[in-house]
Amino acid sequence: MNVGQLIFSTTFLATVIRMTTPILFAGLAGLIASQAGVMNLAVESIMLTSALAGVLISAWTGSAWIGLLGAVLIGIGMGFIIAYTAFTLHADMVLNGVAFNLMMTGGTMFLMYVATGQKGTSTGVPSKVLPTVSIPLLRDIPYVGEVLSGHNVLTYIAMAFTVLMFYFLFKTKLGLRIRMVGENPAAAESVGINSKKIKYLAMCLSGMFAAFGGAYMSMAYMSWFQNNITAGRGFIGMAASALGGNMPLGTLMASLLFGVADAVANTISSLNLPSELVSMLPYVITIIGLVYYSIYLGRKKAPSAKAGKGAKKEEEKTA
Amino acid sequence: MKQEMIHRDPDDFPIGEEILRMSGITKVYGNGVLANENVNFSVKKGEIHAIMGENGAGKSTLMKILFGNEQPDRGEICFKGRTQTIESPKKAVELGIGMVYQHFNLAESLTVAENIVVGQEPGRGILFRQKSAYDAVEELARKYAFDIDPKSRVRDLSVGKKQKVEILKILYRNSELIILDEPTAVLTPQETEELFHQLLLLKQNGYTIIFISHKINEVKTICDRMTIIRAGKTRGTYEISELSANDISVLMVGRDVVQKIEKPAAKPGKTVLSARDLRYRNEHGAVMLDGVSFDLRQGEILGVAGVEGSGQRELAEAVSGMLRPEGGAVYLDGREITGKTPGEVRALGFSHIHEDRMTYGVAKNVSITENLIANRCASPELGGKAFFDGKKTSALAQKLVEEYQIVCKTPSVPAGMLSGGNIQKVVVAREMSVEPQVLLANQPTRGIDVGAVEFIHERLIRDSREKGCAVLLISSDLNEVLEMSDSLLVMYKGHISGYFADVSALTEQELGLYMLGLKRQSEQELKEALHEKV
Numbered sequence: 001m002n003v004g005q006l007i008f009s010t011t012f013l014a015t016v017i018r019m020t021t022p023i024l025f026a027g028l029a030g031l032i033a034s035q036a037g038v039m040n041l042a043v044e045s046i047m048l049t050s051a052l053a054g055v056l057i058s059a060w061t062g063s064a065w066i067g068l069l070g071a072v073l074i075g076i077g078m079g080f081i082i083a084y085t086a087f088t089l090h091a092d093m094v095l096n097g098v099a100f101n102l103m104m105t106g107g108t109m110f111l112m113y114v115a116t117g118q119k120g121t122s123t124g125v126p127s128k129v130l131p132t133v134s135i136p137l138l139r140d141i142p143y144v145g146e147v148l149s150g151h152n153v154l155t156y157i158a159m160a161f162t163v164l165m166f167y168f169l170f171k172t173k174l175g176l177r178i179r180m181v182g183e184n185p186a187a188a189e190s191v192g193i194n195s196k197k198i199k200y201l202a203m204c205l206s207g208m209f210a211a212f213g214g215a216y217m218s219m220a221y222m223s224w225f226q227n228n229i230t231a232g233r234g235f236i237g238m239a240a241s242a243l244g245g246n247m248p249l250g251t252l253m254a255s256l257l258f259g260v261a262d263a264v265a266n267t268i269s270s271l272n273l274p275s276e277l278v279s280m281l282p283y284v285i286t287i288i289g290l291v292y293y294s295i296y297l298g299r300k301k302a303p304s305a306k307a308g309k310g311a312k313k314e315e316e317k318t319a
Numbered sequence: 320m321k322q323e324m325i326h327r328d329p330d331d332f333p334i335g336e337e338i339l340r341m342s343g344i345t346k347v348y349g350n351g352v353l354a355n356e357n358v359n360f361s362v363k364k365g366e367i368h369a370i371m372g373e374n375g376a377g378k379s380t381l382m383k384i385l386f387g388n389e390q391p392d393r394g395e396i397c398f399k400g401r402t403q404t405i406e407s408p409k410k411a412v413e414l415g416i417g418m419v420y421q422h423f424n425l426a427e428s429l430t431v432a433e434n435i436v437v438g439q440e441p442g443r444g445i446l447f448r449q450k451s452a453y454d455a456v457e458e459l460a461r462k463y464a465f466d467i468d469p470k471s472r473v474r475d476l477s478v479g480k481k482q483k484v485e486i487l488k489i490l491y492r493n494s495e496l497i498i499l500d501e502p503t504a505v506l507t508p509q510e511t512e513e514l515f516h517q518l519l520l521l522k523q524n525g526y527t528i529i530f531i532s533h534k535i536n537e538v539k540t541i542c543d544r545m546t547i548i549r550a551g552k553t554r555g556t557y558e559i560s561e562l563s564a565n566d567i568s569v570l571m572v573g574r575d576v577v578q579k580i581e582k583p584a585a586k587p588g589k590t591v592l593s594a595r596d597l598r599y600r601n602e603h604g605a606v607m608l609d610g611v612s613f614d615l616r617q618g619e620i621l622g623v624a625g626v627e628g629s630g631q632r633e634l635a636e637a638v639s640g641m642l643r644p645e646g647g648a649v650y651l652d653g654r655e656i657t658g659k660t661p662g663e664v665r666a667l668g669f670s671h672i673h674e675d676r677m678t679y680g681v682a683k684n685v686s687i688t689e690n691l692i693a694n695r696c697a698s699p700e701l702g703g704k705a706f707f708d709g710k711k712t713s714a715l716a717q718k719l720v721e722e723y724q725i726v727c728k729t730p731s732v733p734a735g736m737l738s739g740g741n742i743q744k745v746v747v748a749r750e751m752s753v754e755p756q757v758l759l760a761n762q763p764t765r766g767i768d769v770g771a772v773e774f775i776h777e778r779l780i781r782d783s784r785e786k787g788c789a790v791l792l793i794s795s796d797l798n799e800v801l802e803m804s805d806s807l808l809v810m811y812k813g814h815i816s817g818y819f820a821d822v823s824a825l826t827e828q829e830l831g832l833y834m835l836g837l838k839r840q841s842e843q844e845l846k847e848a849l850h851e852k853v
Contacts, residue, residue: 173440173447183426191438192409
C-alpha cells in the first residue's frame with residue numbers, strides 16, 4: 001500500500017478523528033481559560049489525573065458513567081484549586097501550572113500504586129470503557145459512514161461542546177462578560193462585573209474540559225491507565241487553542257491538524273521509518289504552526305503596531 | 320432585576336437645583352501630599368461646569384473622590400439632596416454618576432455595542448440578544464447625534480470614536496451626571512467641535528456635565544460656570560460670562576509662596592545643544608512637536624515651562640535619542656545626533672534625568688551601586704573588558720553616596736528600598752557625576768521631600784556655574800522653572816510660544832498667558848532663542 005492510499009483510507013481518517021478528540025478537549029480547556037484572560041498551564045496534569053480517576057472510579061462502582069462523572073468532578077476541583085492559589089492567594093500562575101504538571105506526573109503513578117498495587121499500567125483493574133455510538137442513517141452512507149460513525153461517545157460530546165462553546169461565548173450574557181474580563185478586566189470591573197468570579201468560573205470550566213479529555217484517554221482511546229498516558233496532549237491542546245485564535249472553530253481546525261499529524265505518525269510507523277523520528281512529527285507541526293500564527297498575526301497587526309506598543313506601556317503602568 | 324434597580328428617570332430632579340455638593344473635602348495621600356484641602360464645590364442640574372486648574376492642582380483627586388476611586392479623609396458628598404458615601408466606582412454608577420477617563424476602559428476586540436451593554440445586557444434569562452444590543456445602542460446614538468456603528472470593533476475606531484463609546488456607555492446606564500476628564504486632550508479640532516455639539520445636546524436633555532480642562536477657549540465656548548482649583552484649594556466658582564480669559568489665567572497660574580533660590584549670574588559660553596524645527600506626531604496622529612527650535616549654551620540653565628502634555632516629554636525624548644522625530648535635527652556640540660540611539664548620544668557627553676524615575680531612572684531590584692554605574696559599564700576605570708573590579712565599583716559607589724548624600728545602610732541594598740528623594744539622588748548622582756556637557760533634567764524634583772529638592776537645585780546650579788554644564792530644565796513646578804532658569808522657553812500645543820532671555824524680568828501672570836495659549840510671540844521674537852546659525 002502506498003502513502004496516498006494510506007492517507008485516504010477510511011481507517012486513516014477514522015484514526016484522525018480518534019486522535020483529534022483528546023486534543024480538542026484540551027483545546028477547549030485552553031480556549032475558555034484564555035478567553036477569560038487566564039493561562040491554564042495545568043491542562044496536561046488535569047487530564048492525567050482525570051484519566052486515572054475515571055479508571056479507578058469506574059472499577060470501584062462498576063459504571064463507566066459514574067467513572068466519567070467522577071473524573072469530571074475531579075477536573076473541576078483541580079481547576080478550582082489552581083484558581084484559588086492564583087486569584088485568592090496570588091501565586092504565580094505559570095509556576096503554579098508547572099508545579100501541578102510535575103506533581104501529577106509522579107502523583108498519578110503513586111496514587112495508582114496505592115489504589116491498585118500496580119505500577120506502570122492498570123491492566124489488572126476491572127475498569128469500564130465508555131460505549132461507542134453507531135449513528136443510524138449516517139453509518140449506512142458508504143465511506144462517510146465508515147469515517148464518521150462508530151466513534152466513542154466522547155468524540156461526539158467533544159464536537160457538541162465545540163458548537164455549544166460558540167453559543168456560550170457569543171450568545172449568552174455570561175459569555176460576553178467572560179470575553180470582557182479576558183480582554184480588559186478594568187473595563188469589566190468599571191461596569192460592576194466581578195472579574196475574579198468570572199476567572200474562577202473559567203478555570204472550573206477549563207478543568208472540566210480537560211477532565212473529559214483525560215477520561216477519553218483511559219476509558220475510550222485505551223481501556224486502562226498507564227504512566228503519562230496523555231503524552232503531552234494537554235500542551236498540544238493549548239497550542240491548538242492558541243493557533244485557533246481562541247475561537248471554537250479555529251481550535252477545532254487546529255486540533256484536526258494535530259490529529260492528522262498524530263495519525264500520520266501512527267500510520268507511517270508501519271513503514272520502515274525510525275519510530276522516534278515519526279513521533280516527533282506532531283511537535284514539529286506545533287512549532288511550525290505557532291511560528292506561522294505569530295508571523296501571520298504580526299503582519300495583520302502591523303499597521304497599528306505603534307498603537308499597540310503604546311497600549312502595552314499603559315498596561316505596564318497600571319500593573 | 321438589577322437593571323430595574325438602576326433605572327431612573329433623568330427628569331425627576333428639577334433643572335437649576337443643586338444636584339451635587341462636595342463640602343470640606345480634604346485628602347492627604349500616603350506619601351504626605353495634601354491633594355485637596357477643604358475643597359467646596361457644587362454643581363447645578365443641567366449645567367456644564369468646568370473645573371480648571373494646572374496639573375497637580377488637585378482636580379483629578381477631587382474627581383476620583385466623587386467617582387469612588389479614592390476616599391476623602393474629611394468632608395461630605397451630597398448627591399441629589401442626600402448625603403452619600405461613595406465607596407467604589409460601582410456605587411457611583413448606581414447613583415447615576417458616570418466618568419470618562421483620559422485612558423479609555425474598553426475591550427478592543429469586542430464590538431461597540433458589546434462594550435456599551437456589558438453588565439446590563441439585553442436578552443431573556445441567560446441569553447444575550449446581540450440584535451437588541453445593536454438596536455439599543457443605535458437608538459441612543461441617534462438621539463444624541465453620535466455617528467457610530469454599533470457593530471464595528473472598538474480596535475478599528477479612532478480615538479474620538481472610542482471616547483464616544485465611553486460616553487454612550489454612561490448614557491446607557493442612565494447616568495445623569497457625567498464627568499469628562501480632559502476630554503479634548505486626545506481629539507483633533509474637528510472631533511472637539513463635534514464633541515461640543517453633543518455635550519450641548521446632552522445639556523438640553525437635562526444631563527449635568529463636569530468638564531475638567533485647562534484650555535480657556537474651550538471652557539469659554541461651552542461651559543456655564545467654572546470652579547478654579549489651585550494647589551489643592553478651590554479659588555472660587557464663577558459665571559463664565561463674568562471673567563475674561565486673562566482673569567482666568569491669573570486665577571489658575573500662580574505661586575502661593577515664592578521660594579527664592581540664590582544663584583550667581585550665568586556666563587553663557589558657546590552653544591552645545593541645538594534643536595532645529597523638530598516635528599513629531601504620536602501614535603494617535605496628534606501633533607506633539609510642531610517645529611521646535613532652540614539653542615542651549617554652556618553654563619546656562621534653560622527652562623522649559625508649559626501645561627503638561629504640550630510636547631515637553633516628546634521634546635525630551637527627541638533630544639535624548641529615545642524617540643526619532645519625523646522632521647528636524649538635533650546637534651550636540653556641532654555634530655548631528657538625530658536618529659542616534661540613547662547610548663550613542665550619551666557617549667557624546669549627554670546626561671538625562673528622566674521624568675519617570677521608577678521606569679527609566681532606576682532598576683528597583685538592583686543595588687544602588689549597580690544603578691550608579693549603569694551609564695558607565697564599559698568605562699576602563701571600573702575594570703577590564705569583561706569584568707568589573709569589585710573594589711573600584713564599590714569605591715566609586717561609596718564616593719557618590721557620600722557626595723550626593725544618599726541616605727542608605729550600604730550601597731549594596733536594592734534601589735527600590737530607598738525613599739523617593741533618595742532614589743532621585745541616585746539618578747542625579749549617576750547622571751551628573753560623569754560631568755556631561757549637556758544635562759537634560761526633566762521634572763528633577765517632582766514628588767520628593769524638601770531637603771532633596773534643595774540639594775538637587777544646589778547641584779544643578781553649581782555644575783552649571785562651575786563646570787559649565789548646559790542644563791535643559793523641563794518642569795511643571797512653576798517655582799522651579801522661574802527660580803532656577805536663566806532663560807525660559809514656554810511650550811504650547813507642541814510649539815514654542817515664547818522665549819524669555821531673562822527670566823527674572825518675567826511675571827507669573829505673563830507666563831500664564833503664554834502657557835495657556837492666550838499670547839504667542841512672533842517668529843522674529845522667537846528667533847532670539849537661536850544663538851547660532853546651523
